[in-house]
């Protein structure tokens with residue numbers, strides 16, 4: 001009897017173990033069903049900095065509405081010389097973005113086919129930032145239409161998400177990507193130089209890129225195949241259940257690799273004497289957030305040093321780390337913050353134009369907690385949060401002095417912030433202060449449970465403030481909505497915190 005029991009026990013254990021090993025893949029499998037499929041075949045003309053591509057989208061209508069058109073963002077058009085309303089670069093960023101003077105970037109749509117039939121498309125939006133594709137017949141909810149877009153992009157000499165610099169060529173937000181449809185319309189917010197103006201749905205990608213053989217490639221997703229010819233390489237890349245697809249190319253890249261659980265972490269770099277430490281920072285961040293928030297579900301995480309005017313930028317499975325960050329502790333901080341975005345933006349998405357405080361506030365807050373769990377970085381969350389508070393209060397004083405009034409509401413569209421400074425203080429800094437203030441009320445253990453709940457409940461979806469408030473209330477059984485709203489609408493009394 002005992003023997004039988006123990007055999008059964010071993011079997012159950014083996015089954016549980018099997019499922020535990022495949023648990024993350026399970027999330028990707030289920031999240032990659034009934035979503036749009038992008039297949040992009042692209043050819044990079046490195047000399048002329050152009051890329052021509054055929055993008056085939058099996059657009060899955062999960063909007064709950066009948067659709068008679070599909071809209072796509074054309075983010076590269078924010079880099080046009082005559083971009084007005086939705087520019088990528090503000091005058092104050094210009095010298096950092098364009099060290100060699102202004103350089104044009106754009107996207108030209110050459111043709112659009114709907115179900116293999118040529119269609120009259122429309123470049124719409126207020127600044128040539130939207131592609132509208134009319135459909136021949138109504139697309140019912142939960143059905144698919146095949147849209148083929150042929151396009152060419154001109155890549156600017158610009159240290160930006162999309163652009164090339166001295167060391168790298170960045171392909172972020174480079175292809176037509178479907179706008180999210182909600183509340184009866186497509187969400188078509190244009191570019192902003194102030195923050196990350198992106199909002200998209202989980203989709204599957206298959207990307208085949210041909211590029212000069214001397215370049216090394218880092219990208220979202222897994223490398224399925226690499227063909228090396230005399231002058232060119234062709235990489236076939238696949239990504240399941242991601243909300244965007246980015247690539248970075250360089251002839252200077254060296255790569256360091258390590259594995260943590262099911263995830264391979266690659267650090268792509270150049271001119272970096274501390275490369276091993278930076279790979280270790282990425283591993284530490286991945287491990288800390290895996291344990292603290294919930295498992296990272298993908299097989300790859302690429303940390304990429306690159307020409308970029310800001311500290312860093314997050315894409316699914318891939319983060320940019322600016323080669324302009326030369327203070328060691330700050331470089332590590334950028335790695336940790338951008339990796340935190342794999343949880344807050346990557347897996348749990350949100351409309352970054354409306355609620356940047358969700359992903360930026362949570363990325364900052366997770367980064368602060370990272371330091372308590374990794375004392376060898378010689379920082380504590382108390383130090384990080386203390387300096388956030390004093391710099392926020394200074395910001396308020398200066399703004400009051402200069403502008404005679406101060407709007408501290410956080411739930412504002414990205415285009416409704418007057419300056420980059422105002423945006424940063426009210427989404428990142430006030431965001432992290434809000435989460436810390438709630439943690440003071442409910443205790444850090446409960447706070448971690450809220451993060452875990454929010455992650456598990458909203459994985460592979462787009463979350464709104466109500467979803468976050470729900471996680472707070474479900475975990476704590478406290479009515480926290482009005483307290484959180486007082487932070488968001490700017491009515492919380494900050495003087496008490498001085």
Ligand SMILES: [Zn+2]
Pocket residue numbers: 337341359360363
């Ligand atoms: Zn961020």
